[in-house]
Amino acid sequence: MSSAAAPSDAELIVAVLERDDRQAFARLVERHQSKVRTVLRRLTKGDHALADDLAQETFVLAWRNLRHFRFEARFSTWIYRIAFNAWQSEARKKREIAMDIDDDAPLAGPESFEEMPDIVSRMDLERAMACLSDGERAAIAACYYADLSHEEASVALGMPLGTVKTHVMRAKAKLKARLVAKEPS
Amino acid sequence: MNATDKLDRILRRDAAEDIADEGFAARVMAALPAREPRRQSGLNPTLVLGSAAVGSLLAVAFAPANANILQGMIDLYQHHALTPAAYVSIGMSAILLVSAALLARDA
Numbered sequence: 159m160s161s162a163a164a165p166s167d168a169e170l171i172v173a174v175l176e177r178d179d180r181q182a183f184a185r186l187v188e189r190h191q192s193k194v195r196t197v198l199r200r201l202t203k204g205d206h207a208l209a210d211d212l213a214q215e216t217f218v219l220a221w222r223n224l225r226h227f228r229f230e231a232r233f234s235t236w237i238y239r240i241a242f243n244a245w246q247s248e249a250r251k252k253r254e255i256a257m258d259i260d261d262d263a264p265l266a267g268p269e270s271f272e273e274m275p276d277i278v279s280r281m282d283l284e285r286a287m288a289c290l291s292d293g294e295r296a297a298i299a300a301c302y303y304a305d306l307s308h309e310e311a312s313v314a315l316g317m318p319l320g321t322v323k324t325h326v327m328r329a330k331a332k333l334k335a336r337l338v339a340k341e342p343s
Numbered sequence: 344m345n346a347t348d349k350l351d352r353i354l355r356r357d358a359a360e361d362i363a364d365e366g367f368a369a370r371v372m373a374a375l376p377a378r379e380p381r382r383q384s385g386l387n388p389t390l391v392l393g394s395a396a397v398g399s400l401l402a403v404a405f406a407p408a409n410a411n412i413l414q415g416m417i418d419l420y421q422h423h424a425l426t427p428a429a430y431v432s433i434g435m436s437a438i439l440l441v442s443a444a445l446l447a448r449d450a
Contacts, residue, residue: 180372183372187371191364191367191368193358210367214367217371283353302354302355303358333350
């Protein structure tokens with residue numbers, strides 16, 4: 159039964175490593191491209207062209223470094239780590255990215271946001287995400303879009319676990335504030 | 344449902360939306376470099392084992408008369424003495440250890 163099922167990521171990786179099987183790698187790309195590109199689109203504040211360039215760079219780097227993949231981790235976790243690094247490198251070319259906690263940012267209580275809309279357009283969400291600090295956006299991208307645990311996000315982003323949690327908390331407070339303000343009364 | 348739940352749902356819904364491939368995977372595959380040839384697995388063991396064999400032969404050839412490996416082992420074990428035979432024995436052991444380590448690293 160299992161032989162008829164789609165091969166797992168691990169099986170595809172083994173095929174690439176042992177037989178230099180490009181078709182197997184193509185399947186990995188097809189399987190993960192959507193999530194990786196979505197994460198990068200959020201990180202790049204909706205710049206789809208840049209996000210796709212970084213996604214391509216991510217998969218090329220994965221190809222080059224596949225022999226260093228450790229099978230204890232999920233392939234997706236590993237590739238998100240590469241994607242985050244690619245984004246950070248790109249951002250550093252343009253400016254210093256700030257992954258530290260913005261202590262001056264206000265932390266509003268959840269009671270302020272009873273009027274949170276049920277549905278938000280992608281455009282509004284992208285705009286709201288663009289207002290977050292780099293660290294906050296990275297934490298949200300990792301924990302929601304890449305679906306990593308806080309611990310996995312901490313490893314992928316190279317930041318302490320407590321910082322990830324703080325970024326997520328502050329980012330959500332900011333997003334709620336932005337999205338409520340957007341909602342027509 | 345409170346605001347936090349709503350936001351979680353909004354984010355998860357947004358994250359779940361698929362981006363169509365639209366040639367992305369093909370572009371990635373076209374951009375892949377040729378894989379660097381792996382270390383030639385047949386050559387390295389041959390070199391290592393060949394070197395070990397030559398080293399061993401040299402150790403035996405230049406060993407003093409009557410200094411065979413077995414005698415060296417016995418000298419080391421029984422007398423803890425660094426006799427000429429013991430030196431040959433230690434040299435051979437070192438050669439074999441280095442060979443084994445190199446082969447294990449490349450395995």
